[in-house]
Amino acid sequence: MKRVYNFNPGPATLPLEVLQEAQAEFLNFADTGMSIIEISHRSVAYEKVHNQAKADILELMKLSAEDYEVLFIQGGASLQFSMIPLNFATKKNPGSYVLSGTFSLNAYKEAEILGVGEVAASTKEENFRRVPRQDELKISDNAAYLHVCYNNTIYGTEFHYIPETKNIPLFADMSSDMLSRPIDFKKFSLIYAGVQKNLGPAGVVLVVVKKNLVEKSLETLPTMLRYDTFYKKNSLYNTPPAFSIYMVGKVAAWIKNSGGLEEMAKRNSAKAKILYDVIDESKNFYRGHAVKDSRSFMNVTFRLPSEELEKKFVAEAAEKNLVGVKGHRSVGGMRASIYNAMTLEGVETLADFMKKFAKSNS
Numbered sequence: 049m050k051r052v053y054n055f056n057p058g059p060a061t062l063p064l065e066v067l068q069e070a071q072a073e074f075l076n077f078a079d080t081g082m083s084i085i086e087i088s089h090r091s092v093a094y095e096k097v098h099n100q101a102k103a104d105i106l107e108l109m110k111l112s113a114e115d116y117e118v119l120f121i122q123g124g125a126s127l128q129f130s131m132i133p134l135n136f137a138t139k140k141n142p143g144s145y146v147l148s149g150t151f152s153l154n155a156y157k158e159a160e161i162l163g164v165g166e167v168a169a170s171t172k173e174e175n176f177r178r179v180p181r182q183d184e185l186k187i188s189d190n191a192a193y194l195h196v197c198y199n200n201t202i203y204g205t206e207f208h209y210i211p212e213t214k215n216i217p218l219f220a221d222m223s224s225d226m227l228s229r230p231i232d233f234k235k236f237s238l239i240y241a242g243v244q245k246n247l248g249p250a251g252v253v254l255v256v257v258k259k260n261l262v263e264k265s266l267e268t269l270p271t272m273l274r275y276d277t278f279y280k281k282n283s284l285y286n287t288p289p290a291f292s293i294y295m296v297g298k299v300a301a302w303i304k305n306s307g308g309l310e311e312m313a314k315r316n317s318a319k320a321k322i323l324y325d326v327i328d329e330s331k332n333f334y335r336g337h338a339v340k341d342s343r344s345f346m347n348v349t350f351r352l353p354s355e356e357l358e359k360k361f362v363a364e365a366a367e368k369n370l371v372g373v374k375g376h377r378s379v380g381g382m383r384a385s386i387y388n389a390m391t392l393e394g395v396e397t398l399a400d401f402m403k404k405f406a407k408s409n410s
């Protein structure tokens with residue numbers, strides 16, 4: 049069996065053990081004589097999967113089920129960009145946005161369409177090479193929330209501090225770093241993540257939210273755009289994307305059995321260090337896109353001396369089973385996405401290739 053080292057940003061690599069487990073029980077899930085994608089979402093076997101996934105996620109985040117709820121919603125992280133301002137922002141109490149990359153711009157755009165958004169800070173002028181600092185955040189007192197994108201998948205930057213907002217609820221798009229390290233999640237009122245980066249297959253968004261925020265939505269909102277629809281019905285108002293949720297549950301259990309978020313953080317920072325060290329020690333052959341103190345543990349972005357060399361790098365990497373290293377067109381160059389499931393071996397193989405490539409092409 050040939051498996052490559054998959055550095056794609058998302059959909060992305062998943063733990064081999066999880067894939068194997070899903071494969072082994074695919075034809076006969078939990079002795080039902082059916083697969084998980086054929087059983088009713090009202091069945092006991094499915095409900096067990098659904099509720100266990102929710103419980104494990106809260107446990108990993110060290111959040112209490114009394115205060116926080118886990119919702120499973122479709123439409124990708126992109127639908128959250130719309131649901132958030134629809135549910136929480138008004139002209140009088142606008143949503144405040146930190147612009148730190150493409151996805152935070154997209155989130156802000158949805159609030160702008162509704163006329164309920166404002167900008168707290170932006171690093172667009174610096175081509176998003178860093179996230180804004182605390183002292184740059186300008187949040188108006190009447191803001192409904194502060195929205196940040198915690199890890200900027202395309203630019204390879206990540207927040208390494210939790211923004212202080214006084215009493216304004218903090219909302220975060222953690223699509224590409226959810227459950228990658230321990231964070232004081234209690235400081236956040238709403239966290240969401242399209243799971244196809246770090247936690248499972250595409251098809252579901254994990255929303256972890258303070259219960260008091262979603263107990264009641266605006267009466268004027270259509271049913272499927274209201275958080276309270278998902279909250280009141282345990283995310284089972286309509287048919288959920290059962291397979292995606294099942295896989296997220298398996299990944300959460302895998303994280304738990306591997307040692308939790310502390311262990312993920314240890315592994316992820318070790319992997320990131322290996323690649324950043326190669327970049328820093330390459331005498332400028334590789335140039336990192338992100339400013340050092342904003343560097344992401346999840347997406348390592350870098351350029352080579354020329355576009356010809358970048359093309360050659362991608363082609364030769366593929367010969368070594370290193371795939372998905374081409375960067376996003378808005379940054380150019382390379383991007384290695386090294387989520388929880390990327391092995392140390394994969395990262396060492398890439399680092400080794402990078403060193404040899406620099407040597408033979410400089």
Ligand SMILES: *Cc1c(COP(=O)(O)O)cnc(C)c1O
Pocket residue numbers: 058123124125126127151197199200201221222223224242245
């Ligand atoms: C990929 C990504 C998105 C978009 O997710 P979809 O599920 O495709 O809508 C949003 N935010 C971040 C940080 C991402 O990495």
